[in-house]
Each structure stands twice: as structure tokens, then as C-alpha cells.
Amino acid sequence: MENHTVLNAAVDEFLLKEVTVNQLLSAYEKGEFTAEEVVQAYVNRIEKYEKNYNAFTFMNENVLEEAKKIDQLRKEGKPLGPLAGIPIVIKEAVDVKGFPTTFGWAPLSKDAGGIELMPKNDAPVVSRLKEAGAIILGKTNIPAFSARMDSANTSWDGPTYNAVDRSFSPGGSSSGTATAISGNFSVLGVAEETGGSIQMPAASQAIVGVKTSFDLIPTTGVTPIAGSTRDVLGPHARTVEDAALMLDIMAGYTTDDAIPKELSDKIPEGGYTSVISENALQGMRLGLFGPGWSIKELSAETQELYLGEITELQKAGAVVIEDPFEASGFVDFAESIGDDAARMLFGLDTVFHDLDKYIKNLDPEDDTLSAKSVFERAGQFPWEKDGPLDLFDNTGELIANPQLNLTDFTKARNEFLRIIMGVMEKHNLDGFVFPQMTRSITLLKEGIEGLANFTTTVSELNISGLPLVTVPGGYYENGSPFALVFMGEMWSEAKLLGMAYAYEQATKHRVAPVLVEE
Template identity: 25%
Template sequence: MTTAPGPVVLRVRAAHDLIARADRPEIWIDLRPRDEVETEARTLDARLAAGEHLPLAGRLLAVKGNIDVAGLPTTAGCPAYAYMPDHDAPAVARLRAAGAIVLGTTNLDQFATGLTGTRSPVHGAVRGAVDPARISGGSSSGSAVAVALGMADLALGTDTAGSGRVPAAFNGIVGLKPTPGLVSTEGVVPACASLDCVSVFARTLLEAEQALGHLITAPAVAAPARAPGPWRIAVPDPAALGELDPGWDEAYRAAAARLEAAGALLRTVDPAPFLDAATLLYDGAFVAERYAAVGEFIEALGTDVPDLDPTVAGIIRRARDIPAHRLFTDRARLAGLRSRALASLGDADALLLPTAPGHPTLAAVAADPLGANARLGRFTNSTNVFGMAAVAVPGGTVSGLPFGVMLIGRAHTDERLARIAALLTPATCIAVAGAHLTGQPLNSQLLSHGAHFVRTTTTAPRYRLHALPTNPPKPGLERVTRGGRVEVEIWELPASGLGGLVAALPQPMVIGKVELADGTLVPGFLCEPAALGDGSRDITAYGGWRAYLAAKS
């Protein structure tokens, strides 16, 4: 008798099928062999079946190509630089220990130098997830797009100047940039070693937070004390932010209004110290640290080498001749700007900013690579030089493209920023048909994630309902070509709660799109086809799970 594949194996197979169908080879540098990944998935399924607690079991992980993954070369986007690591970077090892499975390493702006996602001469520019004519954002481009397209559930990036936030904004996902030093950067090819952070991408805030919780290696440091009362959010007048893309001013104001509607107090702040500090990262002496990281390698490789991106090589080579006295001058200037910036925040819990000032096309970046990159870092460049934490979340859409906002806070306010960011994430409706219905055994899972009941309705006549031999008893909803209408409840929950609900789903439930009687599509609980075999019973004729239970009793 052939054993049906477990949920982790099924997730791995679905991801590989999606990767093949998507035909986006520029996302990946190296994918692990499929049979190797499936073998690891079968082992995880067996461990779960034996009762082992693996909080990230089945989550598929993409890793930026400048972070070590055992068995895969670390290239930093430059094949000539490649080396084979003996072991995983601690950040990768910690997620694997919690049950995550590495799919492969992802493309990036070479040597993590850039915010565009286009500076990869061998692997190609990573196109945006929503509009392939636009950039994906960098330097953690492949990691962000892999998550946005559903190939991976989680991804690791790095963030020195905004590389873990700009790609999140452009692809409609969450990017967590922790307090510097909170997550180990061992096993990471440095960009600016004193500023680098390992960052996390996920489709929901809760999933990103969960992953970050496993990554933290620094000793616990208490968050700065805050005065009691509602969240206090510093919000610059959009006129002080400089030129934004059309519609982005309105989208930014709308995000601020959502925070205010949720009970936050908005306070006007002068963003000048943050914007002035942002220019120091590339225009000042701090860029010399990039030469310290890989300058000798680039010099030895020579010029006109296909593996080297000319823009990246030019930035790093020019940094060689920056005099030492300029670094001390810039450090003194930075200290003054940081004091002004923190004083301007006062007792505010966070600063709300657009993540980027606009979303350029690939053609626009090709025409002006340095100018486009400098504009993209206007709001993100200052965060790490000020030693602050940040989280980037979706803030809506403008002309059909994702618009993102960012919350920046003092060091070690990571959890506080996530709580505020949760107020910005839109609610999600979900359809339930069985054990999650009101009064049923698993309804508490919905309630624990902040869900509230909206209405009762039915599906379109394209579904069949099966009673499954599970404990507790529950049904499986299956979409078919011709079927019946099945009663469902619609619940609304914060988008940040959806990830936690998915993580808690019992086998063989999965999340898919459910078509309702009025033709709308909402996420809903469906059943893995493999579970609809021996022992299940078609109960569609009853019209719903509650009617079936009533008849049975």
C-alpha cells in the first residue's frame, strides 16, 4: 500500500511546480536538487507525525545569495567570487532547526550594493512580481520576489541601506529590518560590516515576526520605556519628503489616516535629519567600508570582466581613495544628525515614512543607474547609521502597483513597531465550512487570531463536501467541475493573523480560493485531494457540515 504524501512533501512539490510554471529563472542563483528537498520534507513529515514540535515545519525558505547555505556556493551575485561554505550561516541554521526547508539561494544586486535588483550581470535583473516591466528593488531582489510569487513562504535578505525594505514595498510583502546586532551576521558576505543586518521577508507580518523570533541571537535588551497612552506616531508633512511618484502622496496620507483612525496620535516632525543622514551612506566616507569588504578581490579581478557589474565595481573602486580624515568628519556630522533626529522624535513610538519615493521601470534605472538608486534610498539609508529598527509593510496600491510604508523606531523597539504595523495591514475575509464554524471545536483558532464573524452564505455550485475520518470530526471541501452549494461562514481577521491561522491548520486542510454564491472569491479552507479516499464520505447533499451533524445526531 502506497503511503499518501504528507503536507510538507505536498508543499514542496507545489513550490517546485510553481517555480517551473513561472519561468522566472532570474530569481534564483542555485536551487537545491528537488529529490534532496523532498527527502528532507518526508523526514519532517515523519517527525511531525511522531509528535515533534517544529514551529516552522513546512515553511519553505529562500536565502539571499550572500548568506551561507551548506551545500550551495555563496556567490554574492558574482560567480568568480564563489566559495563553498562548510556549514549554514547561523541565521539559516536557526530557521532550519525550527523546521524550515531551504529551497535555494536567490539573486541580488551584486555584493549587496544597490537598491534596484538590476545589478546582476550573470543572472540578470530581477523583475517585479506584479509588473515585470518595473524593478523588483534590491539588493535582496530574488528573496522578495520568491516570497511575493508564493514560491517561498519566508526569505532571508540583508539590509544595509534599505535592501530588506525597498523590495518588500515594491512586491507587496512584509520586510523586517531588526535592530543592528540583534541577528548574527556570521556567514554573510559583508557589504558594510558595521551596518549590515539580516532581514526577513514574508507575506504576513505574523509570519515575519515568527521567523525573527527564531533568528535573534543577541542577549535580551529591554525596549526603551514609553509614557502610557495611545501609540504616538511621528509623521512628516508630505511636502517635506521631496518629490514622490504620482499618487504616492495621497497613499501616504491615507496610511497615516488609518493609524489615526485606529487610535494613534499623529505628530508632525521635521524629517530633515533623517534625509540628510541618508546622503552620507553613499556620498560620504562610509562607502569605504564596502572597499574593505571586497575591494581587493575586485581590484585583483581587473576590468571588463563579465562577472562584475560595472556600476557596483565603480562604486567600490572609487571608495579606495577616500581619505581617512573624511571618515572622522562624516562620523562627527552623523553624530550631530542622529542627536537632532532622535530629539525631533521626542516621545514618539515610531516615524512613519513611505518606504521609497517611487517605483521606477527597468528602462528608467538602466538610463540612470546611480541617480535612480540614490532616490530609492532617500527614506531607508539613515536607519542603520542611526542604529534604529524598522518594518516595511504594504500600504495599499497606486495605479494597480503595491505601495509600501515603513515604521522606524529606536533600537530594540522591534516588537513595538510590529504592533503598530499591524494596524496598517488590511483585514482579510476567509470562508470556513467545517470544524472552524461557530460553535465547532476549532472555532477558537479563529477567535485567538482576532477574527470576527461577518455572515453566513453558500459556495457557488462547484463544490463537494466530504466527512473525513479525523479526530475531531471535520469535513473536507473540494472544488469540482459540477457540484453543489455548501454552507460557509465568512470571518474577517487581521492580515497579520492569517499566517498564524495557516500555521495552525490541521492536516489535511489547506488554504485556497473559494467561490461564493455571488461569484466573489475569498480565501477559504479546502482539503488536500489525497485525503478524499478511503474512509471519507460525500455529504454534499446535506448542504453543509452543521446540517450533516444534525441529521447524524
């Protein structure tokens, strides 16, 4: 479909559905549309459907003025960033100057009767996106402290609904970002993950998500759950190419984070989009899900869908290896950490240290800022019984002595990496491809109970710090999305995006949701 056909008359009727970054940039270049017109079209769509989906916590009141500035610069022939005029949304957990940071928790939301915290600076990743010319439409809903992987039901702003079907769980904790992208409220979105929070919403809403290697993207200015061990940022988009374009801006070294400088030669010289290709699966050796990785069983329908997509991968030139983790000791080691629930919490005991550091950085010039002072002012502590951070039996000890001790976590990460890299070497693998969930997603009303049992990669990939790309893989009979995840070694995002792109182009499973008004 030609760009002008996609964009024609979008002011009168929203025809920007499924529009891509390059389609918009091309239309801007040809003078077919202005950023102001595009942004106005998105604002109109959000106003029409937001009450029924609740993707946003805050809208950017200056968004049209920002779009006009981009248009003026373009008119004057001034240099523009690679995302100039592209609408984007930011997860509530990420600091944006001028917007409150609420942690998704009522006591820290002025709108819910709590106190207000205002970050003095943008998170580095937000600064990068702004410098690239992206236009922030608003911030998106999360559960309290991002501490759920099924939904945003505990948010002060109320639940977010799945754009595919309001009855399905939207996935969490990047619930609002996923709904905004899947529902065509925005082109791009910033998501974050500690234990499934990029991949779960992406899989649940038939979009692309990139759970990046630990430390590929700076997480300064992001409300932490496990900032020292597991937290990562990544893109949500409707296409792999758009996710790659976004990752080009987000990734890279900063002195604000302990990110290794050697990353400079891990990022493709021409950017992540330079390595995506429809032929990227040819000759790729991919390991399949099996009992050597997990004792979880796939439902009959998941198995049928998975086998069908394996055939598609083989048609595209991939070579698949059955259960490469057999006799690797992977399952035994994972279970030595604990059951699914225990692995979900592993490494999260840094939260009190990380929270204190984050809150102090909201305004580095304010010596009174600390986690203790903020929660005292709020009149409630999140680690109290049944609070969002009531996670550990020894919470009191962790609060009293919030020092970092990463010895056990580092040992576990290194052992996971040793086993995974050993399997890749033994079978000469380029990566792995699994179904993201063992069964269809839960209904929103069912809640989180047992949800960790339905995922194939949480928390093993979060503890190991490895990357994965989630891609739409079809639909279950009940209409809920099925997704594949492409996984690989540290810093292998380029290779994974290439394979995901080839698969996406060969299958084109995503269907744009039909939204309903209130």
C-alpha cells in the same frame, strides 16, 4: 478561510497561495497535509514560473528528502522546531553549506565561467532557521555584490522580475527573495540591507519587510558591503505575523558578532508574535513625513495615497503629529554628509576590510584565503573601473590599508540618533510612519539612475542603525505597490511590528499577484 480549504488538492493545483506559517503548521498537526506534499507543490510552482521571473540562483536538490525527514519526525511524535516543514528561501549573499557563494558576480560563479567558492559553514542565521525546522528551497538572486537598490540586473544569473508586474523594478538588492515571497514561491525569505535592500523590494512587491536594528541579528557569513557599519539581516514575508515568527528565530546574541548581550532584555520574553495585536495602534503617537525630515517632495499621487492611509491609522486609534522634525536640524545635518549619492556610500569604505574578513571565514582552516587571493584567482577585481565596487575616489588607498576607522561614521550615527531621539522625546512619540517612496517605483528598463531620490528613509535609517517595518499600503493607478514604513528607536521591533500588524489587519491591502508563464 479554513486551513483544509486552503490546502485541499494542492498537489493537483497550486492552492497554497498566500498561505501563512500558522495555517501550514495547523494543517500538519491535523494530518491534512505532509511537508513533502507542501514542498512538492512549491517546487512544481517554481518549475512552472521560474523561467519568467528568475528569483533563484540555486535550488536545493535535497529538499524533498529534507521534507520527508520532518514528516517522519512528526509521525514518530518527536520534538519539532517552531518552523518545522515551512518552506524558506535564502538571499544569495548569505552562506548556506553545500551551496556556492557567488556574490552575484560572474567571476565568482562557476556557472558563468568563473571560479567557485564554497563556504565551510552555514551563516549563524541559517543554522538557527534549520534548527527551527525550516526547509530551504534555494538561494535567491542579487545584483553583483548586492550593490543596487533597484534590481538584480548586474547578476551573473540575469535580471529578476517583479511578481506584481514584470515591467516594474523588483527592488534590490534582495530582489530574488522578494519575488519568491510575493510570487508565492515560498512562505518565508531571508533578506539583507545596507541601503534600502530589505525595504525597497518589500515596497516594490507588496510584501512585509523588517529592516532590523543594527546588530539585532548576527551577520557573520553574509557577503558584506558595510558589515562593520550598516549591514543587517531581516525577514521578507507576506504578513506581519509571519515576519514576526521568523524574527523570533533570527534575532539574538551570538559570540560570532559584536552584538551586545543586553539585547536579551530587548527581545520580548514570549517572542515578537506575543506583542502583536489588532489594537496596537490605539493611543500610539506617530510622526509624519515632512520637510523637517527631507526636502524631497512627494508626488501628488503619493501624497494622496499617504493621506488616505493616515486616515486609516487615525481610525485605528493612532494620533499623528505633522512634521515633528521641523526646526530639528535633521536636514541640515544629513546634507552636511553629502547629497543622496554620498549618503548612500557613507560608511561603505569598510568594505575592503569586511570583505577580507568574510572571505577568510569561508574556511577558517585555509590560511591562503583572502580577498586578494580570491580575486587574483578570479582574474578580476571588483573595484576596477566600472566594477561593482568602483565606488570611491581613494579605492587604492583603502585596499592598501584596509583598517577600520569608524570615527567619522560613529560621530554621524550618534548625531542622527541624538536628533531623532530628541524629536521623539519632544513630541512624546512612539514612532514614525512615512511613505517608503516619494513616487511610484521605476520601470525595470529605467535602471537605477536617481533612485535614491525616490526613497524617504535611505540612507538616514541605515546610517543611524534604526529599525523599520515596511507594509503594503495600497496601489498606484499604474498598478505598482504603495507602501508605508513604521520606524522607531533602537530595538523597538516589537512595538513596530505591533503597529504594523494593526494597520495590516485594518486595511489588508496586499493582493496576490497573478503570474504569467513564459
